[in-house]
Amino acid sequence: MNVFLSLFWCVLTAMLMWPGSGAAAEIGPNKPRASVFVAQKTDDASSQSQGAAPREYPLGGTSVEDLLLQKGTITMDEWIQIKAEQEYRVADQSRRIDTLEEWKNRTELLPILRDKVNFGLNALQFLYSHLDAQVPEGRSQDGFSIRRSEMLFWGKISETIPRWHILMEFQSINLTNNTPTSGASTPTSATFFRESYIDVRPIQSWAPNLNVIRMGIFRMPFGIFTETSGGLRDVISSPYLTSVGGGGGPPQNANGTGGQIEFIQERDYFVDVRGKIANRLEYAVGVMNNNNYQANALVSTTSGLSGANQPKAFYTRVRLFGNDVSFVSFTTLQGESNNAGTMINGRGKGRFDRYGIDARYTSKLFPGFMAQGEYWAGHDGANATTVGTAANGACQVISQCGGSGAPGVQRRTWYVLAKYLITDGMFENFEPTVMYEQFDPNTSMGNDLYTRTIVGLTYYFENFPPKVQSKIQINYEFRHHAGLGTGPNTPPYDSATDPFANNAFFVQFQVRFM
């Protein structure tokens, strides 16, 4: 049966392919059949001699080869050869365009081309430093180092999730000690990321009044310096308001004037709401762990147990803009802090608060000139402790509660910074900078003031902030530290070995591109 069926189909196919039945196969209205010229077809006429009787020429345009053929300059064989080459070229081009189209369709779907995934170099900084202080055996006054090696990854998932953000600091692999309640401190793994956050814009029509809810770890909205990326800072050293003391200087003491003090932490784990009203009033309101950027390492992923009684600090910042780039802001942090289980230096147990005012003036009258300043004051609970030293509670008896044994202290710091970017002439792209700052670790005590004047010169190779900034910075720091306070609890002080009492010189080369 199958043999008969196959035979039937063969006969039917043969009939349909028979030239006589070609017209029947055509669907649609009858048309006069134009003579179709196929380039590959050979023509008997090609063998005829030139200058023979006029003949029919192909339809569809008067190209050069058609004219040449018409005038008898080329033979039909040559014409066919030219046409064949043209057809081949067209077919090749269309094949290549098809391939490109196919790749375009594929690549268009790549997240990196849809702004969903991006990456950039936040800051790669090579630093030379020289410190005038006497240094212990094995340490040096001069050194080369990588100050920052930060890659940034970010993207926009949708209008509702307008940004995700991860910043990797490739030197964040050192183990950091936290503050145990007793005994020796344990090295705790630090986080490889410095920043990692998600923005959520819940209702589009509420933005920018209620712009985003931000959650994660990031530079805190505490003043100007704290929020400025390391790749965009005007001086090399961090200001005293984020960190002062330690680093080989005198250790913590019962006056609360020694050891490292991180008065305002740069980064923390938080959730906050941010927005801008009438394009003039910007605000941020949130709650944070108050435990520094390494604190993720203290969280148990199985039980959820984490460090230092978190979350426990509330903050708010309002910033009033005079114009697009000049503003004044008011910030406050309120809550509790702990000395045990924390990773922030100089925090005691008990009431914690900060009040800050900052302002920036970017001149439109003298383009290139900018001045900014911040003033901060606040209280740290009793027994403020350097991270890694055992501490357990607010009592001021070191044998009982560990820590520094200091009472609760009021601290204060401020700075002013001014710079001028030269935009033409011989010194184009040079930027002189000057900064003066003070830090008073205990306002109720004299003879403990840190002061510093930084004189700097920056040369920009490329300067398109915030995306691109390649530069070399030269800073000289005139440092002074009055001492460790007054009274019977004051330990002896040797300014020769205190890095914060001796001048320093820095040269830093930076690349930033995103």
Added chain:
Amino acid sequence: MTRVSATVLAVFLGIAACSTYQLFPAEVMDGVDPNFDFSQWRMIPNQALERKIQLGGSILHSERKDANVTIVVTQLPIVEHPAYGPKDMGKRSGEFAVTFMGQIEPPMLQRGNRLIVVGTTKAAKVVTVDDMPRSLPSVSAKCLHIWNTGGRDIADFPSYGAGYETLEEVTFCATAQ
């Protein structure tokens, strides 16, 4: 007293939040055609001459000559949210040229910056973009407002540089036309 102050502040902020963001003086905006069809104008630019319009976009190319600036702009819709201004929706709708009588600093003319222009439509103008001459519908600008975003959307800018950045924005008005 504190409660009254808080209430007054809340009312003030509420009013401020709901108020419309106005970039240009009222007299500049007077007579602007609110129903201007950009796509039609782009196809037949010489049919709608001397109409006062407002358009938003992103700077593609600019050229400064004497006291004039010619800017080639990719048109973008102007939105209220998440931030007022031109917003990239991911769809290309075409380019137009802006001629401005006045000075604009080079950083404000960098590619990708967002702008809003108010001006009158003029005959199509031939401009050279990437060494290719192109005939584009043109606007003679009365006023321009430029956001120095360098290619980012206005709402995305403050968090763009792994920190906080203020967004520079400037309004320029033509000295003479």
